[in-house]
Amino acid sequence: xxxxxxxxxxxxxxxxxxIAVPTYVLTSLSKDDHLGPVWGLGLAILFPIGYGIYxxxxxxxxxxxxxxxxxxVLLTGVLGLMHVGGMGFAIKExxxxxxxxxxxxxxxxxxxxxxxxxxxxxxxxDVPRVNAALAERGxxxxxxxxxxxxxxxxxxxFVLSAGLNFSLARYLLRGAPGTPxxxxxxxxxxxxxxPVIVVPSMLVMMLVFWRLISGLKQLTGLTTDELxxxxxx
Numbered sequence: 029x030x031x032x033x034x035x036x037x038x039x040x041x042x043x044x045x046x047i048a049v050p051t052y053v054l055t056s057l058s059k060d061d062h063l064g065p066v067w068g069l070g071l072a073i074l075f076p077i078g079y080g081i082y083x084x085x086x087x088x089x090x091x092x093x094x095x096x097x098x099x100x101v102l103l104t105g106v107l108g109l110m111h112v113g114g115m116g117f118a119i120k121e122x123x124x125x126x127x128x129x130x131x132x133x134x135x136x137x138x139x140x141x142x143x144x145x146x147x148x149x150x151x152x153x154d155v156p157r158v159n160a161a162l163a164e165r166g167x168x169x170x171x172x173x174x175x176x177x178x179x180x181x182x183x184x185x186f187v188l189s190a191g192l193n194f195s196l197a198r199y200l201l202r203g204a205p206g207t208p209x210x211x212x213x214x215x216x217x218x219x220x221x222x223p224v225i226v227v228p229s230m231l232v233m234m235l236v237f238w239r240l241i242s243g244l245k246q247l248t249g250l251t252t253d254e255l256x257x258x259x260x261x
Contacts, residue, residue: 066109068211073105100124108214114201117214121193129186136179143179147237153244154257161248174243178236185232192225 100120107116135142149155162168200217203209244255 066206068208069105069108069214072211072215073102073108077102104214108205108211111205113205114197114203114213117201118194118197121197122190125186125189125193129183129190132179132186133183136176141175141179143175143182146182147178147233147240148175150257152257153255158244158248158250158255161250165248167247170247171244174240174247178240178243181232181236181239185229185236188232189225189229192228193221196220196224 103120104117107120132142132146147153162171196217200213200220201210203213241252241255244250245252248255
């Protein structure tokens, strides 16, 4: 059983390192009279990478999506140093969530569906109690159908994210690669990703989680409080 008392992620530090600082560096410090486009880009991606390494060292926990996100940041740096244009970045921005969505769907037929790692795990759900209730009521097969359903929903949310990522990148990244203007456009894209992409994706994630809890309540007869893991359990 995974350890449930591991340190929680600091959301404020996450936002500062992954959103605020990179956006400021790309939009304000990448001009020729400051760091320049190359050093500005390097410093901007250093903060998300450094935070990812720090958070893993502190919490000793990662997952498939975290790894994909880490690789995405590295690839941004590589593409920037190679002076790849807006279309290349747009494709990269679309490929990453598409890979996640595809992995979620393909993993349904494996012994460890990714949806269980993401939202049906001992960090959130009292898995032993739920499994016992499912077995007692003979609803395990129905539960697997529920996992398939929410996996499709969750996979579709990442496909939606891929489309939004591509559209946002194509709309914003119009400058010449390797210039302060292009870096500033990258910074704006990084900032606008939250209201344009992250917020809709989080709403879909909340809907998927609600469907999971609703389905589990029907299958197990447990209440919401009994389904969710708390520190006292």
